[in-house]
Amino acid sequence: MTADRSRGPLAVYRLMPSMVEFRTLSLEEYAHRKLIRWLRTGAPEDLPESFTAEWVGNPRLRSAEFPCGYPGAPVFSRHVAGLVAEDLAAAGRYLPVYPEGTDPEEGPDYLLYLVAKVVDCVDLRRSSKPKKGTGQMKQTVFRPEALPAGLPAFRVPEFPGGVHWNAWAVDRLREILGADLEARLIWSEDRTLTPHPNPWGF
Numbered sequence: 001m002t003a004d005r006s007r008g009p010l011a012v013y014r015l016m017p018s019m020v021e022f023r024t025l026s027l028e029e030y031a032h033r034k035l036i037r038w039l040r041t042g043a044p045e046d047l048p049e050s051f052t053a054e055w056v057g058n059p060r061l062r063s064a065e066f067p068c069g070y071p072g073a074p075v076f077s078r079h080v081a082g083l084v085a086e087d088l089a090a091a092g093r094y095l096p097v098y099p100e101g102t103d104p105e106e107g108p109d110y111l112l113y114l115v116a117k118v119v120d121c122v123d124l125r126r127s128s129k130p131k132k133g134t135g136q137m138k139q140t141v142f143r144p145e146a147l148p149a150g151l152p153a154f155r156v157p158e159f160p161g162g163v164h165w166n167a168w169a170v171d172r173l174r175e176i177l178g179a180d181l182e183a184r185l186i187w188s189e190d191r192t193l194t195p196h197p198n199p200w201g202f
Helices: 029-041 078-088 167-180
Strands: 011-017 024-027 051-056 075-077 092-099 110-115 153-156 159-166 181-188
Touching: 011 167, 024 029, 024 092, 029 051, 029 159, 075 078, 078 092, 078 110, 078 167, 110 153, 159 167, 167 181
Parallel strands: 051 092
Antiparallel strands: 011 159, 011 181, 024 051, 075 110, 092 110, 153 159
8 A cells, every 4th residue: 555545634535437428338137146146245256257348339439448337337438447446456457358240369359457455344333234146235334543545446245245445546546538438426425425316326
């Protein structure tokens, strides 16, 4: 962890493609279901080695560089993935994503960021009760002393299917993606900031 990454009030976000008009990606259902199982179980046999995906939206629109809104499956264009590879390496690794019409032999145009770090840092007394089945929480409060501030992203045992992002990594991605990225505040030490009322919704 660098000093710069630990300065200032801690904050945690959920990331999504913004409402800007562009094409997004929908992961092929079978592989996506296997990914969801892996996020819950951690069993190697549940994890796909790669993903295929289908473009959603008007073909005349440009393709997004952060094209997926799935809580546990952040996907970046190859260009963006390369720019943030060093920043993201501490918490996970990339898996190839092949949108329809691409040649797997030419290498992936998109990469899924598989977040492997699961950290017990939720204040269960102050957080919403996790939903049955998913563990998703409408309001999540973190224990600052337990928050892995040096990691770009992490998951929590109560909701292993959702990727949480630390503020410094969000700032880095905003520099690159600009208005294409929506960052929903889940929690912050700064009480003047208001968390999103439904951070995991669409």
